[in-house]
Amino acid sequence: MAAAAAIDVQDLCHWYGSGSMRRQVLQGVNLRVAAGEVVLLTGPSGCGKTTLLTLVGALRQVQQGSVRVLGQDLQGAGRRERQQLRRSIGMIFQGHNLLRCLTAEQNVQMGSDLLPGLSYRVRRDQAREWLRAVGLGDQLNKLPHDLSGGQKQRVAIARALAARPRLLLADEPTAALDSKTGREVVELLQRLAREQGCAVLMVTHDPRILDIADRLVRMEDGQLSEAEPMGLVTSG
Structure with a gap:
């Protein structure tokens, strides 16, 4: 019997607005992501990619269809259930x-604060390790307003990884990064998936990182399909 998927989405539909302003943004979406799998989601801006991430991340209520994340059914899930689930999602x-x-x-340490049974010293040391892993070992004491956009993005990535999530959702994580740093970051995410069995679902328009994926899926007009082979994928 196959192991339960980290993400199992079936016939998912979602709308924004009401009355004459109601607009459908997701149309019968089906997606399955296994533990330890890296899936990249491509497609033009405004096609529903971020909406899908927020539904899988338990940040929105499911309107129609089935969404199971880490074994929990999100259809009809209450606020407290969704909050508890998010502790396992980066x-x-x-x-x-x-x-x-x-x-x-301190921002990164907030991620490791979610892990039970760790002393302050261990959480601090882990925060420093993750910052070094994203190339910010010399920026530990900087406040966000003293960091560039790319550095802030790397702090956010380190914070998500510090919680050792079972599922990682990323929306354009390399958008503000130069090619070298972007490559290092996605390889770090790939290693997290391999070593810790963490499922990764990443929205990207960055053609430089497509080769790290186990699978590529493409969204257009609220519908999802398997993408072309990696070398042929282009984003809108």
Whole structure:
């Protein structure tokens, strides 16, 4: 019997607005991502990719269809259930969402704060290790306003990884990074998937990182399909 998928989406539909302004953004989406698998999601802007990530990440309520994440059914799930599930999900979005009053190290330590049974010293040391892993070992004490956009993105990535998630959702994680740093970051995500069995679903328009994927899927007009072979994939 096959192991349960980290993500199992079936016939998912989603709408925004109401009445004459109601607009369907997802149309019968089906997606399955296994533990330890890296799946890249491509497609033109505005086609529904981020909406899908937020539904899988338990940030929105499921309107129609089935969404099971890490074995939990999100159809009809209450706020508390969704909050509990999110403790096992690492999320990297373009807005960074760093706390302005905390240093880079303290922001990353917030991720390891979710892990039970760790002393302050261990959590601090792990935060420093993750910052070194994303190339920010010399920026530990900088506040967000003293960091560039790319550096903030790397802090957000380190924070997500520090929680040792079972599922990682990333929305354009390399958008603000140069090619070398972007490559290092996605290889780090790939290693997390391999070594810890973490499923990774990543939205990207970056053709430089497509080769790290186990599988590519493409969204267009709210519908999902398997992408062309890696060398032929282009994004809108």
